[in-house]
Amino acid sequence: MSRRDDIPPTRIPRTASFVPPIQREIERMIGAGELVGGTRINESALALRLGISRGPVREACRALEQIGLLRSELNRGFFVREIGTKEALDLYDIRAGLFGTAGRLAAAIITTAQLREMKDLIRRMDEAIEASDLATFYTLNNEIHRQVVVASDNAKLIEMYPLLEAELHLFRRRGLVLPGSMRVSNDEHKAIVEALSNGDSTTAARLLERHILAGKARFLRTLGCSAAIDARPAPSLKRVPADS
Amino acid sequence: MSRRDDIPPTRIPRTASFVPPIQREIERMIGAGELVGGTRINESALALRLGISRGPVREACRALEQIGLLRSELNRGFFVREIGTKEALDLYDIRAGLFGTAGRLAAAIITTAQLREMKDLIRRMDEAIEASDLATFYTLNNEIHRQVVVASDNAKLIEMYPLLEAELHLFRRRGLVLPGSMRVSNDEHKAIVEALSNGDSTTAARLLERHILAGKARFLRTLGCSAAIDARPAPSLKRVPADS
DNA sequence: TCATCGAAAATTGTTGACACTTTGGCGCGA
DNA sequence: TCGCGCCAAAGTGTCAACAATTTTCGATGA
Numbered sequence: 001m002s003r004r005d006d007i008p009p010t011r012i013p014r015t016a017s018f019v020p021p022i023q024r025e026i027e028r029m030i031g032a033g034e035l036v037g038g039t040r041i042n043e044s045a046l047a048l049r050l051g052i053s054r055g056p057v058r059e060a061c062r063a064l065e066q067i068g069l070l071r072s073e074l075n076r077g078f079f080v081r082e083i084g085t086k087e088a089l090d091l092y093d094i095r096a097g098l099f100g101t102a103g104r105l106a107a108a109i110i111t112t113a114q115l116r117e118m119k120d121l122i123r124r125m126d127e128a129i130e131a132s133d134l135a136t137f138y139t140l141n142n143e144i145h146r147q148v149v150v151a152s153d154n155a156k157l158i159e160m161y162p163l164l165e166a167e168l169h170l171f172r173r174r175g176l177v178l179p180g181s182m183r184v185s186n187d188e189h190k191a192i193v194e195a196l197s198n199g200d201s202t203t204a205a206r207l208l209e210r211h212i213l214a215g216k217a218r219f220l221r222t223l224g225c226s227a228a229i230d231a232r233p234a235p236s237l238k239r240v241p242a243d244s
Numbered sequence: 245m246s247r248r249d250d251i252p253p254t255r256i257p258r259t260a261s262f263v264p265p266i267q268r269e270i271e272r273m274i275g276a277g278e279l280v281g282g283t284r285i286n287e288s289a290l291a292l293r294l295g296i297s298r299g300p301v302r303e304a305c306r307a308l309e310q311i312g313l314l315r316s317e318l319n320r321g322f323f324v325r326e327i328g329t330k331e332a333l334d335l336y337d338i339r340a341g342l343f344g345t346a347g348r349l350a351a352a353i354i355t356t357a358q359l360r361e362m363k364d365l366i367r368r369m370d371e372a373i374e375a376s377d378l379a380t381f382y383t384l385n386n387e388i389h390r391q392v393v394v395a396s397d398n399a400k401l402i403e404m405y406p407l408l409e410a411e412l413h414l415f416r417r418r419g420l421v422l423p424g425s426m427r428v429s430n431d432e433h434k435a436i437v438e439a440l441s442n443g444d445s446t447t448a449a450r451l452l453e454r455h456i457l458a459g460k461a462r463f464l465r466t467l468g469c470s471a472a473i474d475a476r477p478a479p480s481l482k483r484v485p486a487d488s
Numbered sequence: 489t490c491a492t493c494g495a496a497a498a499t500t501g502t503t504g505a506c507a508c509t510t511t512g513g514c515g516c517g518a
Numbered sequence: 519t520c521g522c523g524c525c526a527a528a529g530t531g532t533c534a535a536c537a538a539t540t541t542t543c544g545a546t547g548a
Contacts, residue, residue, distance in 0.1 A: 014501065014538055017318055019306065044529065053503045055299065058531090059306040062263065066310035068400075074261055075509050077530060090398045097345030101337055154334045156312075156411075167400075258508055258531065288499065297533045302501085319539050321500060 018056035023063055025050070027166070030069055030080055037082030037170055041070065068167045081170050085223060088171045092216035095164050098157060099148070100209030103192065106151035107201040114151050118144055118193050125186045137182050144189060148208065181218055188214065262300040267307055269294070271410065274313055274324055281326030281414055285314065312411045325414050329467060332415045336460035339408050342401060343392070344453030347436065350395035351445040358395050362388055362437050366430060373426045381426050388433060392452065425462055432458065
């Protein structure tokens with residue numbers, strides 16, 4: 001009787017694949033700042049830590065490469081991607097376009113319940129502003145943006161938008177927020193909800209696009225302020241005339 | 245004497261990974277219609293055919309899953325994704341938004357060389373219309389769209405746009421083009437290039453967005469025409485009021 | 489004839505191993 | 519002291535094999 005209960009040979013009824021959890025875990029580590037831009041993903045070590053083999057880890061990395069969170073180098077593996085100023089600005093433009101689209105779609109179909117929810121978020125953001133509670137404002141701000149996208153009822157958009165935001169977090173210097181802009185930002189929110197509740201697609205689209213572009217402008221200003229810190233050759237914002 | 249020259253143990257100086265070529269090959273097969281929507285990817289067979297093992301094949305599939313060309317089912321592997329009417333229409337909206345954004349960006353920085361190229365494409369499309377050469381028109385149309393996106397000089401956008409178009413090709417019934425719309429479509433192109441050459445970002449954005457939305461409308465009309473063919477319960481276009 | 493059950497075959501998810509490449513350090517010589 | 523080249527260690531890219539699961543197919547019974 002060889003009941004070797006000391007070695008339950010890994011209880012795997014194969015009820016789920018390892019890959020999605022791993023992928024989420026790496027995403028989490030990047031989001032939490034445990035993995036900084038440029039860091040190499042050590043497949044062997046990660047696999048060991050998670051108690052699995054390298055196969056699923058590689059698959060997860062390959063997926064993350066596709067959504068832009070990692071990049072791969074031949075014979076050197078996967079690295080946490082890092083985006084420069086140009087790419088960050090590019091992302092703002094894309095987000096602006098998609099956010100505007102979300103608004104255009106949402107205005108036509110948004111429910112009163114969704115509008116009520118948004119108004120409540122705006123009220124709580126006002127409170128956060130009063131209390132100078134930057135963290136809460138940040139969270140609520142993200143939430144209302146997410147709700148606008150959800151209200152568009154466009155599955156692909158709902159899937160894409162968070163990915164773009166995650167990619168923006170790969171920008172070298174994190175945490176660029178200008179506290180002074182909170183009030184202006186929330187005023188924009190109010191106008192946006194107004195347009196949405198009026199079912200005014202065009203205005204909603206325009207306001208939402210501008211809302212993100214305003215964020216881009218603030219980002220640029222912050223960049224300018226900290227330009228002195230940047231000793232590097234300053235990645236030119238000018239477009240290099242392609243093949244001329 | 246076991247000089248088994250019949251099996252040169254795979255000459256692999258590891259100068260490139262297998263994964264990207266495999267990924268492109270699967271993309272090609274889908275694009276060429278060799279793999280129809282719903283088909284299962286047989287990892288073993290594909291690996292055997294390509295003369296490699298299943299590892300890289302799985303990695304390529306995982307990447308393709310992320311960009312929406314494949315979907316995975318536990319213990320059943322990867323399938324060529326298939327999108328329904330709702331998803332196709334959603335994609336049109338996203339493409340419209342991004343295309344508009346591309347125009348807004350391009351208008352500010354487009355070069356005369358790029359404009360000249362576009363005008364030439366429009367001229368050739370006019371010729372194709374005269375000759376009723378649908379295939380050529382289709383190709384040139386794709387090309388000018390691509391050039392607008394390239395002119396935006398937004399790397400992420402240039403990367404995303406073709407993926408969205410590829411995903412749209414996963415729609416059940418392929419090849420939905422209304423020949424009659426060629427002339428209208430090319431008139432729109434002319435107006436777009438006009439706006440671009442004027443550096444009019446707002447107009448360019450609006451025209452480009454409408455250009456895609458016009459495509460969406462044509463798509464919807466075509467859908468309506470062939471509705472009779474669809475015996476199925478007709479995937480409701482109405483939005484299901486989410487959580488009420 | 490047809491549906492049902494069960495065993496064999498096919499296929500997936502994961503693993504451990506192997507060859508090749510890169511990395512880091514050590515000693516040697518200038 | 520500093521550079522240069524060699525060598526071991528670490529790590530990646532791929533493969534072949536194994537267990538679990540799904541699928542196929544034939545036998546069985548109604």
